[in-house]
Structure formats: structure tokens, C-alpha cells
Amino acid sequence: MQVLLTACLLVVAAAHLTATTYLPASFNQIVAESSTIVYGRVAGVRAAWSDDRRTIDSFVTVQAVDYLKGARGATLLFRVPGGQVGDRVMVIPGVPSFREGDLVVVFLKGATPAIPHPVGLAQGVFRVIPDPRSGTPLxxxxxxxxxxxxxxxxxxxxARGPVPFTAFAAEVRGFVEGAR
Amino acid sequence: MSRRPLVLALAAMLALGSPSPAAAYLKFGARVGETVVDVKWTAASLPYFITERGVPGVDAFQFRDVVARAFATWTAAEAETPSFAFQGFTVAAPLSSDGRSTLGFLDRPDLDRVLGATVFLLDGNTGAILESDIFFNTRFTWSVAPGGEPGRVDLESVATHEIGHLLGLGHSALGETEVVGDGRRVIASGAVMFPIAFSAGSISDRVLQPDDVAGLLQLYPAPGAVTRLGGVRGRVTRAGRGLFGVHVAAFNPTTGVIIGGFTLGDDGEFVIAGLEPGPYILRAEPLDDADVEGFFSERTVDIDFGVTYAPRLVVAPAGGTSAPVEIQVRPR
Incomplete structure (x- = not known):
């Protein structure tokens, strides 16, 4: 029955090829487009109107634990669109949101002095969560x-699933060094 | 009491103890104080403006016409959506925070890989929508050709997806991708609201699929549909505990239609409504191939399990929901 349903799902789905909103990136594209890849803990999030007061951006400060590409210092600032200022909230579905204390790996694009942003928005953000049994960051x-x-x-x-951060970092560094 | 409105999946509402049962489609909510409110339109008519700006291959008038068709696609569905009323052209760009809902082209090089996006400006005290703009990134080459154009992104397809967001729908996970060479591409999708773009030139997303309509009916129910259609419900568990963020696909072997949903609370419960009455095969699968941030805010989802089918066919009755079924998954 499982095989049958799988076949049905694929046949039906293949007849309706659709999708939109963003262009998907392969992992090596994400790595290649990143100027900085940081692993760290979110130390703060501040939202502000743009200079022309048209849009709200959130500025995320990360306390770096490790850089997998393009080291920038003990702390790093990046931005994502949307956020809350006073009683106005600008939200963009699909844009990652951050809270103080979040442990993340972020693939960032943008050279100094510009404030970088995640590559492909959500595609460049990976949450790090502790293994409930061992506490190992996954x-x-x-x-x-x-x-x-x-x-x-x-x-x-x-064959897929959560992996220790160390294994993920080794994979990323392999791409950075062109080994894959 | 601090107020921190955020975009959340409907999951947050369940997590906060909403007494009302909710279907498993993702829709947008804003946290206001200790409650979460749906981000949806309550007015019968939604006026909108078009930015008077074209790009190579698409002038402002063509843009207006394409957007009108995309709106009409949603309003033609069996749901009580608001009507959309074109108010005229404006020199203002989308994201102008001027109290007007504006659609148009915008140059956003920082949002690389984002073809288009829907932006809500909300009242942080009430969660009410003040305006909603949609921008289409000029970093891409666009097409309004009736049959699409190779190498150019179909404006109507993207507009249809974004208007789904404007109506309050989140993303659907009915789709599949593959990695080919140095790229990743969509090979199948069962919803306009699948978040990843198909190859340039495709016009497939001009047409809603059953999954899209089912989600729309949750937000804007039509009385006739409520009595004619049915739903299935159940719970996804691992070792007796409910799982959050599990994608559940309901497959009708008679019609071939698939409609997806999610478990939206720590109890692992799901409800998939808007189904044609009949038997369904239910399949629970981990959302481990997607950018979870594109589906859920603030939450991580449970993915430590393999694809699992419900132990029996589940029948969706007309005008009601099935008896609950439990799908027990195991760690990988």
C-alpha cells in the first residue's frame, strides 16, 4: 500500500508542476554566495524604520562562537526585513525572525561597510538545537x-536528519575549501 | 505586559490555548498581548493601487491587467473572499507605509532569490491590517506572455501566489525538489502556495489547486462549501507524545486529489478540512527538506521520524469531520 500511495502521489503531483516566490539554491550555491558564515547566539534584535520611513528592518546582533567563512569579530550585525517599531508591525511571510538567545548558523551576503543579510532569506538560516538527551548542538x-x-x-x-554541529561545520568548510 | 506582535503560524494560536478548533493549513497570525489573531481581511472590499512603473517586457498597464487576473483567480474560488477594487496608478512604490495597499515592481537587490513578497503593516495593538503591499523584484526578468516565455518569470504566476499571502494564506508543503548539478529545482508541486519557484517560463501557478482552495475556505468559508465538504482529523504521536509541525497529506484515491496540512500544536493534532467527502489515505512526513522558517516562525518542528501512513482509510463525511485517527511514528 505504501508503494502504491507513493506512486499515486508522484503521478498526481507531477501533473501539476508549480511553485513560486523564491528561487531555490543548492547548498554549494548558498555557501558560494556567502561572504560570511557565522555560528553564534543572538544577543539582541532591534527594529527600526528606514531613513525614508518607508520600511522597517530588524537588526540582529550575533555573539559569534565560530566563523565557518569570513571572520568578522566577536559580534556581528545583520539585518532582515520586517519588525516592530512602536505600534507598527511590518511582517513579511517567510522571512526568518530571531529572538535573543537563539543559537543559529547564518549564511550572510554583503561586504563591509554594508550590513549583511541572510543569503536567500530563510535559505541561509539554520537553527541549532540541543539534543534532548545529550545536549549536543544539532x-x-x-x-x-x-x-x-x-x-x-x-x-x-x-539518511538525513539532525547532525551534530561539528559535522555540519565540517561539511560547510569542505564546500568553502572547494573540496566538494 | 509586553506586547510583541509577530508573524506566527496558526500553531501559535493553538499553543496559546485557543478554544476554537482550527484546520491545519498555515495562515498568518499576529500576537497581540497574550493572544494571537488571524491576519485576514474583514472588509467586504479591498481597494488597491498599482505603482506606475514598468520593467523591460512589462509596462504598468500590462502589470495592472495581470494583477487583475490573479485577483480574479482567487475570487472565483468557492469562498467568501473580499472583492478587490483597483483604485488607480500611483507614483508610490510598494512598501511605502502610506496606508494604501500597493502592488508594483521594486528594486530589492538585498532580497536576492526573492521574486516577490507580500508585506503587511499591522496595528501592533489590535493586529488589524493597515495595509498590505506586494512587490515584484526588478532583479529578475518578467513576462506577461500568454503562454509564458523561456528564461522569464511569469508575472501572473507569482502574483497569484502573493495574493494568496495577501489573503492570509501561509505556505503549502505539497511539493518536491531535487538537486541537479549546482542548482536546486522543483520537480513537483501540488499548490500555488508552495514556496519555491519553479523554472522560469512556467505558467502553472496561474491556476489554483485543491490545496489552495481548501486553505482559502478555512479563512473565508462559504456556507455551501461548509455543508458540502468534509474533513479528516487525527493526531501524530511518537512514543505517546504529540509532535508539532508534522506535514500530513490527505490523498483521495478516487479523485487523485492531495490536500496537505500540519500538526499545529504540541498535542500533535491536525484537522484537514475542505475535502470532498470520501475515503482518504493519510501520510505523515517530516518537514525536513524545506526551509522551515518559510513555514513556521518561532518554533522548531519535529523531524525525527520516517514517513508513516495512517493505519486505516479515513472517511471524510459531508459537512463534518472523521473520527480521529492516530498516526504513530517512530524515530529514524
Whole structure:
């Protein structure tokens, strides 16, 4: 029955190819487009109107634990669109939000003096959560294949799942160094 | 008491103890004090403006016409959506925070890979929508050709998706991608509200799919649909505990239609409504292939389990919901 349903799902879905909003990036694209990749803890979030008072941006300060690419210092500031100033809230569905204390790996684009932003918005943000049993920091990696490879990304693949941050960092550094 | 309105999935409402049952489609909410309110339009008519700006291949008049068609696509669905009324052109760009809902092109190089986005400006005290703008990023090349154009993004497809957001819908997870060479592409999708763009040139997202309409009916129910359609309900558990953020797909083997939903609380409960009456095969799957931030704010989702099917067919009755079914998943 499982095989049958899987086949039905694929057939039906394949007849209606759709999707929109953002262009997906492969993991090596995300790494390549990043000027900085930081692992750290969110130390603060401040929202402000733009100079022309048209939009609200949130400025996120990260206390860096480690840099996987392009070190910038003990703390780092990046921005995402949206946020709250006074009694006005600007929200953009799909844009990641941050809270003080969040542990994250963020892939950032933008060279100094510009304030960087996550590559592909949500695509460049990975939450780090402690393993409930061991406390080991875990990351859910994106689908990753070797350069030039092809892989269909199915949900629930037993080969995928949360990995220790150290393993994720090694994977990222492998891409940074062009080893993959 | 601090007030911190945020974009949340409907999940937050359940987590905060909303007494009302809620279906499993993602829709937007704003936290106001200790409660979460739906971000949805309550007025019967929604006036909007168009930025008087074109891009190569699309002038402002073509833009206006395409947007009108995209609005009409949603209003034609069996739901009581507000009507949309074009008010005229404006020199103001989207995201101008001027109290007007404006759609138009905007240059946002910082939002690389974002074709378009819907932006809400809310009253932080009440959660009421003050305006909602949609921008289309000029960093991309756009098309309004009836059949689409290779290499150009179809404006009507993106507009249809974004208007779904404007109406209050979140993203659907009915889709699948693959990594090819140095890129990632969508190979299948079952909803206009799937968040990832298909290849440039595709016009598929001009047409709503059952999953989109089911979500719309949750926000803007039509009396006839409520009595004609049914729903399924249940709970996804692992070792007796409910799981949050599990994607549940309801497949009708008779019609071939798939409609998706999520478990939206720590109890692992889900309700998928807007279904044609009949038997359904339910499949629980971890949201481990997507950018979770594009679906849920503030929460991490449970993904430590394999794809699991409900132990039996579940029948959606007309005008009601099924008896609850429990889908027990195991760690990978």
C-alpha cells in the first residue's frame, strides 16, 4: 500500500508542476554566495524604520562562537526585513525572525561597510538545537549532494536528519575549501 | 505586559490555548498581548493601487491587467473572499507605509532569490491590517506572455501566489525538489502556495489547486462549501507524545486529489478540512527538506521520524469531520 500511495502521489503531483516566490539554491550555491558564515547566539534584535520611513528592518546582533567563512569579530550585525517599531508591525511571510538567545548558523551576503543579510532569506538560516538527551548542538542540514551530482529530495529519508554541529561545520568548510 | 506582535503560524494560536478548533493549513497570525489573531481581511472590499512603473517586457498597464487576473483567480474560488477594487496608478512604490495597499515592481537587490513578497503593516495593538503591499523584484526578468516565455518569470504566476499571502494564506508543503548539478529545482508541486519557484517560463501557478482552495475556505468559508465538504482529523504521536509541525497529506484515491496540512500544536493534532467527502489515505512526513522558517516562525518542528501512513482509510463525511485517527511514528 505504501508503494502504491507513493506512486499515486508522484503521478498526481507531477501533473501539476508549480511553485513560486523564491528561487531555490543548492547548498554549494548558498555557501558560494556567502561572504560570511557565522555560528553564534543572538544577543539582541532591534527594529527600526528606514531613513525614508518607508520600511522597517530588524537588526540582529550575533555573539559569534565560530566563523565557518569570513571572520568578522566577536559580534556581528545583520539585518532582515520586517519588525516592530512602536505600534507598527511590518511582517513579511517567510522571512526568518530571531529572538535573543537563539543559537543559529547564518549564511550572510554583503561586504563591509554594508550590513549583511541572510543569503536567500530563510535559505541561509539554520537553527541549532540541543539534543534532548545529550545536549549536543544539532543542525538540520539542507539537502546536500556532491558537486555535479543529482539527488531527489524525499521527506523522511533515513539518511538525513539532525547532525551534530561539528559535522555540519565540517561539511560547510569542505564546500568553502572547494573540496566538494 | 509586553506586547510583541509577530508573524506566527496558526500553531501559535493553538499553543496559546485557543478554544476554537482550527484546520491545519498555515495562515498568518499576529500576537497581540497574550493572544494571537488571524491576519485576514474583514472588509467586504479591498481597494488597491498599482505603482506606475514598468520593467523591460512589462509596462504598468500590462502589470495592472495581470494583477487583475490573479485577483480574479482567487475570487472565483468557492469562498467568501473580499472583492478587490483597483483604485488607480500611483507614483508610490510598494512598501511605502502610506496606508494604501500597493502592488508594483521594486528594486530589492538585498532580497536576492526573492521574486516577490507580500508585506503587511499591522496595528501592533489590535493586529488589524493597515495595509498590505506586494512587490515584484526588478532583479529578475518578467513576462506577461500568454503562454509564458523561456528564461522569464511569469508575472501572473507569482502574483497569484502573493495574493494568496495577501489573503492570509501561509505556505503549502505539497511539493518536491531535487538537486541537479549546482542548482536546486522543483520537480513537483501540488499548490500555488508552495514556496519555491519553479523554472522560469512556467505558467502553472496561474491556476489554483485543491490545496489552495481548501486553505482559502478555512479563512473565508462559504456556507455551501461548509455543508458540502468534509474533513479528516487525527493526531501524530511518537512514543505517546504529540509532535508539532508534522506535514500530513490527505490523498483521495478516487479523485487523485492531495490536500496537505500540519500538526499545529504540541498535542500533535491536525484537522484537514475542505475535502470532498470520501475515503482518504493519510501520510505523515517530516518537514525536513524545506526551509522551515518559510513555514513556521518561532518554533522548531519535529523531524525525527520516517514517513508513516495512517493505519486505516479515513472517511471524510459531508459537512463534518472523521473520527480521529492516530498516526504513530517512530524515530529514524
Amino acid at each position: 543542525v538540520v542540514p539542507p539537502p546536500i549532494v556532491a558537486r555535479g551530482g543529482t539527488a531527489r529530495i524525499g521527506r523522511g529519508d533515513p
